[in-house]
Amino acid sequence: MTPRTTAPDLTEARLRELAGERSFARGRAYVDAVSAVEVRDDRIRASVAGTERYTAELTLGRRGLAGECDCPYGQEGNFCKHLVAVGLTVLSTGFDLPRRRARSRDRARGLDTWLAALPHAELLALVREEAAENHGLRRRLELRAASARQDLTEVRSLIRDLLDLEPFTRQGWMDPADARAYVDQAGQAVAAIRSLTGSGRAADAVTLAREGIGLLTGTTASIDDEDGRLAEIGAGLAHAHHEACRAARPDPDELARWLVTHALRDEAELTGLDPLDYTDVLGDRGTTALRERAIEAWKANRGGWPEKYLIQRLTKTGRDADMVIALHAADLAPNGHTHLLIARELEASGRPEEALEWAERGIREAENLATVDTALIDHLSDRYTRADRPADAAALRRDHFTARPSLLTYQQLRATAQVAGHWPAERERALALLRTANATVLLAALLDDKDTAAAWQTATESGASAVQWTTLADQLRPTRPADSLTIYQRLATPLTHQTGTKAYTQLVALLLSIRDCHQRLGTQNDFTLYTAALRTAQKRKRNLIALLDEHGL
Template sequence: MRSFERGLGYLDAVSDLEVREHSVTAVVHGTNIYEVELTLGGDDGPSGWCDCPYGQEGNFCKHCVAVGLTMLRRAKTIPHQQIAARARASGLEAWLTALSRDELLALVREQIAEDHRLRRRLELRAAVARSDTDTVRDRILALIDPRPFARYEYADASRYAQQVAEAAAALRALTTDGQAMQALGLAEEAIRVLGEAYGEIDDSDGVVGQAAAAVAKAHLEACEAARTDPEHLAEWLVGQVLGDSNDVIDLDPLDYAEVLGPSGLARLRQLAAEAQRRRPSGWAEQHLMERLVEAEGDVDALVALYAQNLDPSGATHLRIAEELDSAGRADEALTWAEHGIRDCAAETYIDGRLVDYVCARYSEAGRPADVVGVRRNRFRVERSLAAYRQLRSAAQTAQCWEAERVAALAALREDARRAHGGRYGGPVLIDALLDDGDVDTAWREAAGLADDRQWEHLADLSRETRPAKALGVYLRLVERLKEPTGDRAYEHLARLLLGARDCHRALGTQEAFTDYLANLRAELKRRRKLMSILDRCGL
C-alpha cells in the first residue's frame, strides 16, 4: 500500500516506456534515474524489477507502481504495441541469424566502440578466457577504484555500485573458469579497497553496500572452489570482522563454516576470544563471540557471555531470558528477566520488551497483582502517557484501577505543578485525563497548564457538549496560526475552522461564523494556497 501511494507521485517521472511482447521497460526519474521492467501475463498479475535499493530486495517498489499505472493509462494501445514488439523481435532474430561471422564481428566491434561499459565487460571476459591474470586484476581494481568519482556525492554512488557489481561478476567468472585461487586473492584485494573507500561515499540508498555484498559472495565461492587453508581463512575473516572493511561488507564468518571445517572454526574461536580479552568492551568483538557461541548451541556459555556485558536498559537480560526460554528453561528465564527489572528499576529508560515479557509471564501464571506492581513501578519512573495506559490496563484486569488511578493522577498533578511537561510540551496529566475520557476534569485542570495541542484535543472532544468553550479555544488557536505559512500550517488552520463551524452550528450562530470566515479570507487573501485549501474544505 505504501509503495502504491508513493508511486502516484512518480507518474510524471516515467519516460522511455517500451512495450515488448511479454514485458515493459521504462526509466523513472527520482533521486536517481532508475530502470524498471515489468513482466506481463503472470497468474498473479505483473511482476516488477527495479534497480533501486528497495526493488533489488525483491519488492514491488514505487517506481514499478508508477510504470504499472502508466501502462494502465495506455491500456488500449498495449495489445497493438505487443504485436509490433513481437514482429520486431522476430525480424531482429531473422536478421542476426542471416549474418555471416564477419558481419557479426563487425556488429560487435561497432557496439564496443559506442558502449564503454560493454567494452569493459567483454575485455574482462576475454582476459578470463585466456587466463590473463594481470589484465583481470587491473580491470577489477580499476572498476573498484573510487577516484574517478566525485567523492561524497550521492549521485555518483549508483554509477560506482554498477562498476563494483561488474567486478563481482568478473571474480565469479574467474572461479567458474577454474582460476579460483586467482579469484580469491583478487576478491580479498577488492574487499580491502572497498573498505578504504566506503567512508568517503554517500551510500544513502545502500546500492554500494549491495554491490559489495556480491563481491563477498564471489569471495566465498572462490574459497569453496580453491579449498583454501582453513586457519589462514579464519585469520583473514577475524581481521575483516573486527576491522573497518566490515562497514561496507557485513561478513558473517559462519557463512564460511563448511570451508573452515573443524580446524578453521577452532582457530576462529581462539582468535575471537583473544580479541575480546584485549578489548572486552568492544562491540564488534562481543558480537563475533556471540555469533560463534550461539552457533555452537551451548546455552550456558552464551548466557555467561551475555552476562559479561549487561546493558543498563535491560535488553541483555531479555536476550538471556529468550535464549533460556528457547532451551525449555522457563523458570530460569523468568528469574533473569526479574533480575533485569530490579537492576534497571531506577533507569528512566528500560527496554519495554523486558517489562512486557515479565508482565506476560505473570499474567500466564495468574498473578495480576504482580503485573500491576511492575507497571506501577515503571510509571513512577517514566511518568509518560504510555506508562499510564499500561498501568491502567493492568489495574483494570486486577480490578483495582480506581485506587491506582487516584495515586497516579496525584503524581501527575505534582509533576504539572512543578512544570514537568510531557513529550510534546504539555503536562502528562492533561493527556491522561483526556485518554481516560474524563473531559470534565480535563477542563478544570487545563487552565494555565495545557499546551495548544492539548487545548485542541479538548475542544475536539467538546464541540457538542461544550460548544461555547470549544469555540473559544478554536478561535484563539486560529489567531496564532495566521502568521505561519506552508501547507501544514494551512491544513491545520482549515481543521480549526471546521471545528469552529461545528461549534457555531451547535450554538445556532452560523451567521456569525460566516461573517468571521469572510473577514478572515479577506485578511489572508494573498495566500493563494490557503484559499485553495479552504475552498477544498468547503470554507
C-alpha cells in the same frame, strides 16, 4: 548490403551503453592513442597511451560484450574510456573479426604443429632461451619442476618468492599496475598448492597453504587494498587450504587450533576464511575443539571484538544456551538489556523459570528504573500476565511509571491495571503524582482517558499546547459546543497572520470545526458574519481564498 565484419555486440550503441555518455565521449578522443591491436578467438587486446600506457581487452563471449583495463578506473570494474577507444578503433578501421579470428586459430595450430615437430634437443633449447629472457616463465617452470620431483623445500621457497610483496610496493603502497602483476604472480602460488592436492600430496598442500596465508596476512598491514586484489589472493589461498584439508583430513584438534588462531588475527578478513565452513572436515570432535578454543580465547580477552564475534557465531550454531549466557553475563548492561537477551535465550531453550529469574534480576540490578530497557519491562510484564500474576504486572508498571512518568507509561499502567481489576485506585495514584510532577503529561493522560471535565480544568489552570487545546475542543464539542467554539476561535486568530499552505490548511480545519459548533448552537448567522469578515481581511491571500471556496466556507 555491406556484410557484417564485426561481432554483433560490438556496436557504438553497445559501447555507449556500457561506458555511459561521459566515458564514451572521452573514449572518442583516445582513438588515435590505440596501438598494437591483437585479435584472439574471443578477445581483442590493445595498448592505449594516456597519462600512462594501459592495456585494454575486449571480450566477445556468449554473455555479450565485456572488457577489462588496467587503468585505475577500469580496475574498479568500470567500462572505461580506453575500452571505448579500442572498440571504436575496431569499428572505424573495418576490422574483419571473423577473418582475424580464423587467422589467430590458424597461427595457434601452426605453432602447435611446429613445436610438436621439433626435435627434443631443439625444443629444450627453445624453452631454455625463452625462460632465460622471461623471468615469470622461468619461475613458473621452476615451480612445476620442483612439484614434479616432489621437492617440498624448493616448492616452499618458490611459493614464498611468489607471495613476496616487497618487489611490488613503494613505501608501503602498491599502484594498480603493480597490483595486477602481483596478483598474476601470486595466482601461480595458489595454482601450485592446488596442484599438490590434485597429485596426492594434500598434506603438503595444507602446510604450504597455511604458510602462504601467514605470509600474505603478515605483510599487508601497510598496504592499501582498496581495489580488493590482495583479498582475491587471500580468498584463493583459503580455498586451496580448505580443499587440501578435505583431501588430507588433518588432525581435528590441531586444525581447530589453527582456525581459531587465524580467525582472531586482525588480517583475517583478507582471506575471508570462516572456521564454520570446516565442519565437514572437523567432524564432531573437531567442532567441539573449535568451540573450546574459541571460549578459551574469549575468556582471555573478553573485550576483543574478534573473540566475541567468533564465540557468538559458534554458540548460535551449537545452540548452547549456557555459553550464550556466559557471554552476556560477563558484560551486563546497566539498563537490563543483556538480562533480557539471556532471558530470551533461556526461554528458547525450554527453561522458563530461569528466564523469569534473569528478567527479574535485570529489574533489581538496574541502576535507574527510569532508564531501564523498556523491552525488559514489557517482557516481564507479559510473563507475569501469562503466569496469572496480574498484580505483579501492575506493580511493575506502577514502579516504571513512577520512575518515568509519561503518557506511554501511563497507558501501559492503565492496560495492565485494568486486567488486574483495580484501575480506579491506580489511576488516582497516577494522577496525583502527575499533578505534582508534570502538568503537561497530566493533561495528556486526562485527554487520553477522555476525562473532559478534569482536562478542561487542568488546561485552564496550567495551560496547554495548541495540539492539546484542539484535542480538548474536539472532545468537548458534542456536549459543550460553546466552550469548544471559544477554543477554536482563539486558535484560529494567530493563523490569520500567517502565510503558507500549512497555515491555510490548519485554519480551514478550524473553520470547519467552528461551523459545526455554530450549527450545534443554532447560530449559523454568526458564523456567516465571521467568515465574511475573515474573507474580507484575508482577500489578498489568493490560495487561502481558493481553499475556503473549495470547502464552501
